[in-house]
Amino acid sequence: MVFWKRFFNPDSTSSPSLGPTGAEEFPTDDSDKGRIFFTTDRDIDLYELEELCDAVGWARRPIRKVKKAVECSFLVVTMWEVRGNRRRLVGFARATSDHAFNATVWDVVIHPSLQSKGLGKALMQYIIRKLRHYDISNITLFADPQVVDFYRRLGFVLDPEGIKGMFWYPD
Amino acid sequence: MVFWKRFFNPDSTSSPSLGPTGAEEFPTDDSDKGRIFFTTDRDIDLYELEELCDAVGWARRPIRKVKKAVECSFLVVTMWEVRGNRRRLVGFARATSDHAFNATVWDVVIHPSLQSKGLGKALMQYIIRKLRHYDISNITLFADPQVVDFYRRLGFVLDPEGIKGMFWYPD
Ligand SMILES: CC(C)(COP(=O)(O)OP(=O)(O)OC[C@H]1O[C@@H](n2cnc3c(N)ncnc32)[C@H](O)[C@@H]1OP(=O)(O)O)[C@@H](O)C(=O)NCCC(=O)NCCS
Ligand SMILES: CC(C)(COP(=O)(O)OP(=O)(O)OC[C@H]1O[C@@H](n2cnc3c(N)ncnc32)[C@H](O)[C@@H]1OP(=O)(O)O)[C@@H](O)C(=O)NCCC(=O)NCCS
Numbered sequence: 001m002v003f004w005k006r007f008f009n010p011d012s013t014s015s016p017s018l019g020p021t022g023a024e025e026f027p028t029d030d031s032d033k034g035r036i037f038f039t040t041d042r043d044i045d046l047y048e049l050e051e052l053c054d055a056v057g058w059a060r061r062p063i064r065k066v067k068k069a070v071e072c073s074f075l076v077v078t079m080w081e082v083r084g085n086r087r088r089l090v091g092f093a094r095a096t097s098d099h100a101f102n103a104t105v106w107d108v109v110i111h112p113s114l115q116s117k118g119l120g121k122a123l124m125q126y127i128i129r130k131l132r133h134y135d136i137s138n139i140t141l142f143a144d145p146q147v148v149d150f151y152r153r154l155g156f157v158l159d160p161e162g163i164k165g166m167f168w169y170p171d
Numbered sequence: 172m173v174f175w176k177r178f179f180n181p182d183s184t185s186s187p188s189l190g191p192t193g194a195e196e197f198p199t200d201d202s203d204k205g206r207i208f209f210t211t212d213r214d215i216d217l218y219e220l221e222e223l224c225d226a227v228g229w230a231r232r233p234i235r236k237v238k239k240a241v242e243c244s245f246l247v248v249t250m251w252e253v254r255g256n257r258r259r260l261v262g263f264a265r266a267t268s269d270h271a272f273n274a275t276v277w278d279v280v281i282h283p284s285l286q287s288k289g290l291g292k293a294l295m296q297y298i299i300r301k302l303r304h305y306d307i308s309n310i311t312l313f314a315d316p317q318v319v320d321f322y323r324r325l326g327f328v329l330d331p332e333g334i335k336g337m338f339w340y341p342d
Pocket of ligand 2: 280314
């Protein structure tokens with residue numbers, strides 16, 4: 001079955017704990033670009049994900065660990081450009097969570113060829129909606145300095161009541 | 172079987188994915204106070220946990236959600252004061268994780284009657300050691316302003332390379 005049909009097949013739920021993959025189409029005028037879909041389906045070619053991360057200059061990570069991280073995240077959202085029966089991974093984000101109070105969003109990325117068209121915003125809004133659906137009310141993330149304003153526009157606040165993000169790294 | 176014996180029983184592993192509970196004793200001179208143990212065992216009376224959180228003034232949370240959060244955290248560490256065959260919950264912390272790259276520590280608490288004796292530090296060092304054992308190298312947390320220095324002494328750094336903790340809350 002071709003990819004986007006599977007999106008709308010109610011029998012297809014790759015992540016039972018999360019229910020149906022809930023694919024959604026991102027409306028676009030530019031028919032040359034193909035159609036854009038979001039989904040929580042985890043059927044991802046990890047080499048394609050690596051290419052996407054390479055395209056924004058992120059350091060390579062061992063595929064074995066990326067596989068584990070994708071499996072063990074609470075929510076994984078991918079964005080696909082679909083033309084005919086071919087699809088291309090153009091966006092990605094994931095969140096860890098305790099399934100109850102807190103979630104933390106990691107690895108938000110849109111392919112450079114599709115940035116600044118509203119896709120990053122739509123991806124984050126989709127994540128927020130999904131997490132709210134599970135009644136998670138404390139959505140957190142660690143923003144690189146150049147994207148703080150991107151998240152601020154989405155309603156994220158910096159250091160509320162003086163709460164500070166802190167990191168521990170091995171020596 | 173009494174509580175602290177079960178700690179040292181190699182057959183007792185409440186969290187198979189995390190291996191043995193790895194109980195450890197915190198050395199103390201004060202024999203009046205009983206013995207202090209850490210463990211990753213999740214056999215917790217949730218009402219006792221609520222009492223501990225009450226004791227430091229945290230807002231009450233629905234027990235149903237606390238249960239889910241304890242189950243779905245990657246790591247849960249508890250600290251117990253043991254006298255005879257009675258135990259009392261005196262410390263708690265937990266971490267969410269993608270089991271690969273990142274972990275985020277939540278709900279770090281030591282009972283007021285036992286604060287300032289090095290237990291909080293030992294609890295955090297125990298968590299760091301456990302997470303490092305699973306090869307997780309990016310340990311994060313969100314610190315209330317009055318405890319930023321507590322975490323700093325443990326090697327946590329604030330906003331490294333300008334990375335900022337951000338929060339989204341429902342309206
Ligand atoms: C950050 C990123 C996901 C944004 O995605 P995008 O599709 O380009 O963003 P959008 O087009 O949806 O932008 C939404 C809004 O944010 C603004 N915005 C986008 N990137 C921004 C940035 N870096 N700084 C400030 N504002 C930004 C847009 O102008 C737009 O504003 P508007 O709603 O007023 O029109 C994307 O640029 C990216 O993948 N960057 C590289 C990877 C990265 O840095 N990820 C974040 C790691 S923490
Ligand atoms: C924060 C908390 C866990 C610390 O535990 P503790 O057992 O009292 O701390 P320790 O005795 O192990 O202290 C370790 C070191 O940190 C220092 N320290 C402890 N609390 C501190 C604070 N609030 N600010 C600055 N330094 C602090 C101690 O002086 C000690 O320093 P040293 O190593 O130089 O001797 C405990 O006070 C607590 O439960 N507080 C209420 C709940 C809370 O605020 N949790 C954190 C939410 S983000």
